[in-house]
Amino acid sequence: MHVKKISPSILVAGLTLTTITAASETRLKPDVVASSSSSILLPLANEFKDNISLQDYWYSEKYDGIRAYWNGDMFYTRQGKPIVAPHWFIESMPSIALDGELWAGRGQFNHVQKTVLDTKPNTEDWKNIQFMVFDLASSRERYATRYMDLKSLLHGMKSINIQLVKQYPISSHSELDKVLDTIEHSNGEGIMLRNIHSFFLSGRSDDLLKVKSYEDDEAIVIGYKSGNGKYKGKVGSLWVKWKEGKTFYLGSGLSDQLREDPPALGSVVNFRFNGLTHTGLPRFARFTKQRTDI
Numbered sequence: 001m002h003v004k005k006i007s008p009s010i011l012v013a014g015l016t017l018t019t020i021t022a023a024s025e026t027r028l029k030p031d032v033v034a035s036s037s038s039s040i041l042l043p044l045a046n047e048f049k050d051n052i053s054l055q056d057y058w059y060s061e062k063y064d065g066i067r068a069y070w071n072g073d074m075f076y077t078r079q080g081k082p083i084v085a086p087h088w089f090i091e092s093m094p095s096i097a098l099d100g101e102l103w104a105g106r107g108q109f110n111h112v113q114k115t116v117l118d119t120k121p122n123t124e125d126w127k128n129i130q131f132m133v134f135d136l137a138s139s140r141e142r143y144a145t146r147y148m149d150l151k152s153l154l155h156g157m158k159s160i161n162i163q164l165v166k167q168y169p170i171s172s173h174s175e176l177d178k179v180l181d182t183i184e185h186s187n188g189e190g191i192m193l194r195n196i197h198s199f200f201l202s203g204r205s206d207d208l209l210k211v212k213s214y215e216d217d218e219a220i221v222i223g224y225k226s227g228n229g230k231y232k233g234k235v236g237s238l239w240v241k242w243k244e245g246k247t248f249y250l251g252s253g254l255s256d257q258l259r260e261d262p263p264a265l266g267s268v269v270n271f272r273f274n275g276l277t278h279t280g281l282p283r284f285a286r287f288t289k290q291r292t293d294i
Helices: 017-027 087-091 109-116 143-155 173-185 256-260
Strands: 043-047 057-062 066-070 075-077 098-103 130-136 162-164 190-195 203-211 215-226 235-241 247-250 268-273 286-291
Touching: 057 143, 057 173, 057 203, 066 109, 098 109, 109 286, 130 143, 143 162, 173 190, 215 247, 235 256, 235 268
Parallel strands: 043 203, 130 162
Antiparallel strands: 057 190, 066 075, 066 098, 098 130, 190 203, 215 235, 215 268, 235 247, 268 286
């Protein structure tokens, strides 16, 4: 493994860089994730609930990009698929395991997905990509300490390709609502809350929470419904299968281009909705994007 030079005077969570790098190599060797069935064990978010006490949480913006694990040598998706980044992008990263999001700005998910998942990286497209880092994956410390160590580590780096995701304390639910409203009105996706006392553990828990004014989920395309009127001869809506085998038509949010060239059968698509109907189906469901990183 190629280890880049970082000053040995930097300590992360009370560990030497040698120890952390070794832990990174043990945690995720390239041959471990070579199979598409080998998912990376990362912390995953639960939905925010109003009864959550905010005094133990920091908030940050939720980025609409591709979740990425950097093992000190290479990027991987959460599903364990290698991400082929340009050499110059790789060289700008530290040799410590990091958890973050490959992102290109608000509303640019399609660009990120196309760029990041291309097996032949396009240098010009990658110039718009940043690795937004929110956790130090090799550390055994609690999040408050991990964040401060991460802040110290990235402060000395001059690369514009890697950025720290800033965390802020939150004092009340009313303040959280105001921040969420500001982010969503600026075309942002929402807010992430991190428990400052939590350890870096895999799986879903209330240590990591996502806050949005809507719900979202994924479904599988199993068919199509023909369009009418101006959409005659095109796809009017996608017939999708949701959790527990529930099916429904998803048409709102489809662009003219997608109606002409819809996602293939078996594709995974994202949609937003506002609660459930009395039959348990998503209310006001609207298509947001197709997932090709799964």
